[in-house]
Every structure is written in C-alpha cells, then in structure tokens.
Ligand code: 0X9
C-alpha cells in the first residue's frame with residue numbers, strides 16, 4: 067500500500083516534470099512527407115543548383131556527398147538532375163518526434179537542452195558564483211526581435227593587454243548542440259580554475275569571450291514553432307529569415323550563398339544587414355587582441371580552417387593545418403569519434419561566413435598586428451540524428467572537445483598569428 071502511494075507520488079511528479087518541458091517546447095511546424103536523403107558524387111555545378119534551390123535544405127556535406135531534407139516530390143527533382151541518392155531518414159516527422167520523446171527534465175544541467183530564458187539565467191548565476199574570474203555583459207546589442215545577446219568574459223588575468231579567445235555559438239538556430247557545448251566549455255573553465263593546473267595557467271594569461279547566442283530569435287523559434295529552423299527571424303517576402311553565416315562582410319554574396327529569401331543560405335540585402343551580424347562583428351572589432359576565434363556549429367564532425375571562399379591557401383595554411391590536425395587527434399583519443407580537419411572550401415564554397423571574416427584583414431584592422439585564427443567546428447554527429455542530436459550526447463561531445471580547445475588556445479597563445 068505504502069509502495070503504491072509512493073509510486074503514485076513519483077508518477078505524478080514525473081508527469082509534472084514532463085509537463086513543464088512540453089509546456090516550454092511547443093512545435094507548430096510538422097514535417098509530414100519530408101525525408102532526409104544522402105546523395106553522392108555531387109559535382110560543383112550540381113551543388114550550386116541544389117544549395118540555392120528553395121525547398122531543398124542541405125543538412126550536411128562531406129567530400130562529394132550531401133545530406134538533404136526534401137519533400138518526396140523534390141526527390142524526383144533531384145533524380146531529374148541526375149543525382150544519385152539513398153534514404154537516410156524516411157520520415158523527418160518521426161525523427162523529430164523521437165527526439166522530442168527525449169526532452170524530459172533531468173537532474174543535471176548538461177543532460178538536457180534548455181530554452182533561451184533558462185540559459186540566460188544559468189549564465190547570470192554562473193557569473194555571480196564565479197565573479198572573481200567572470201565579467202558578464204548582459205547584451206552586446208539586441209537581435210531583430212529585441213532579444214539580448216550576452217557576452218561572457220572569463221580570465222584570471224588583470225593585465226591590460228591580455229590576449230583573447232573569441233567563441234560564438236548558436237548562429238544556426240537548429241544546431242542545439244552548439245550552444246550546449248559552449249555552455250559545457252564555460253562551465254569546465256570555471257569549475258577547473260584554481261583546481262586544474264592547465265586551466266589555471268591558461269586563464270591567468272588568456273581571456274575567453276563567449277557569445278552564447280548569435281541567433282537568439284532563431285533559437286527561440288526552434289522551441290516555439292519549427293525545430294528545424296536555421297536562419298534569423300527577419301520577416302521577408304515571400305520567405306522569412308537571413309542565414310547569418312552568409313551575412314558577414316567577407317566576399318558577401320559571392321559563391322555558396324543565395325539571393326533568394328526562401329533559400330536556407332539567403333545572404334540578406336547587404337553585408338551585415340542583420341543586427342545579429344552587426345552586433346557580433348562590432349564587438350569583435352572592439353577587442354584587442356583576439357588571437358583565436360571559433361564559430362561553433364553542427365553537424366558533421368569537422369574542423370574547418372580558412373578559406374571557405376577560395377581554394378587558395380591562406381598565408382597561415384601550414385600552421386592552421388597542423389593545429390586542426392592535432393585537434394582532430396586529441397578528439398579521437400577521448401571517445402573514439404573522428405573529426406575531419408580540412409579547409410572550409412574542401413567541403414563546399416561559402417561566402418560571408420563568420421569564420422572567414424574572423425580571419426580577414428577587415429576584422430583584424432585594430433587587432434594590434436595580430437590575426438585571429440578563425441575556424442569553424444561542426445560538432446556531433448555524422449547524420450544518424452543530425453540536428454536532432456539526443457541530449458545524452460551533450461556531455462560526451464563536451465568531453466571530447468575540451469582537450470582540443472585547450473590545445474588550440476595554448477598553441478596560439480604561445481605563438482599568435484600576425485598580420486603579414
Ligand atoms: O554552411 C555553413 O554555414 C556551415 N555548415 S552548417 O551545416 N552548420 O550550416 C559551414 C560554414 C563553414 N564552411 C565552409 N567555410 N565551407
């Protein structure tokens with residue numbers, strides 16, 4: 067009898083917890099009749115056609131292979147293009163539903179994804195708790211819909227010209243693991259300062275800057291309406307949203323971006339036309355001196371160095387290749403996950419991206435003769451869950467990335483890139 071009562075109590079508590087999650091997550095968009103297919107032997111010309119086609123949503127790219135979300139009708143269009151594809155997920159709706167079943171409240175912060183307001187609170191509390199090494203800026207500027215875009219600075223140094231490391235997260239709304247892993251890195255640094263020799267030493271001579279939300283409106287929209295939304299939330303005709311990772315002022319509107327508002331890679335009406343791009347770019351330019359900069363994405367398990375816009379080597383190619391390759395080797399040692407280290411364009415051409423901009427002359431004009439080693443990291447996985455990465459992978463993904471982050475920061479601190 068007693069057992070039954072406690073089970074009942076437990077049951078209603080559990081019910082309440084599930085209810086509180088489903089109350090904050092509220093999807094309106096359905097994905098009936100949509101599939102994800104994996105297409106191989108894609109030529110550059112075919113890629114250009116596919117990537118700018120409205121209604122075709124590229125999920126990931128590896129070598130000459132792409133994962134695309136399309137309606138069953140658009141599968142025919144691809145077949146007519148002469149592209150060969152196999153089924154990766156035969157029902158996007160079911161894939162999303164499977165993910166949603168895992169959205170329950172857990173004990174530990176990193177066992178779950180969280181919505182924008184709760185993450186903001188989490189950062190504020192951390193900043194209070196670790197006020198000796200954290201400076202929290204509630205906003206670097208507002209998003210299109212007026213949300214705050216905070217910045218979190220972490221350092222144990224009080225020297226005036228401390229080198230800086232700039233990490234920005236959640237530029238693409240649906241890539242939830244990007245924001246989660248950034249939070250994981252922040253927490254790791256804070257918990258280990260004063261306890262772990264490597265972290266203490268690093269933070270005593272380097273300042274980390276985290277921008278947890280480059281695209282807060284898009285992120286909120288993935289919780290309220292459409293789990294698979296990518297762009298920001300600027301209203302448009304006939305389609306909404308600008309791809310912020312095509313909107314930076316670096317070879318803007320050239321290859322690998324689209325002038326069609328309905329495309330997932332729509333570049334907007336001009337370089338930095340979007341408040342989110344402007345806010346991050348201005349904030350970046352006002353720091354002195356940023357030596358490393360990572361734009362965090364998912365999925366595909368990739369470490370992408372400059373350039374995305376041209377196949378020319380960057381002046382720092384040997385250095386950046388060595389750093390990327392070592393990061394790959396450190397990651398595989400943790401959970402045996404393989405990340406490919408390559409130039410951005412090795413994947414596909416992109417222009418107006420954040421990480422090419424971080425590395426550009428423009429971004430580093432007032433950076434005290436230093437040049438930020440801008441890279442993009444695509445986190446887990448390889449398409450098994452894609453953007454619907456289950457929350458039980460947040461911790462392992464965070465764990466495997468930490469040694470690579472430590473290496474990247476230490477290597478650049480020892481020998482920062484210079485403007486040439
Ligand atoms: O296309 C993008 O914006 C990034 N991939 S994602 O699937 N997360 O959308 C990659 C940007 C950097 N890549 C290159 N420079 N090629």
Ligand code: ZN
Pocket residue numbers: 238241362363364
């Ligand atoms: Zn992305």
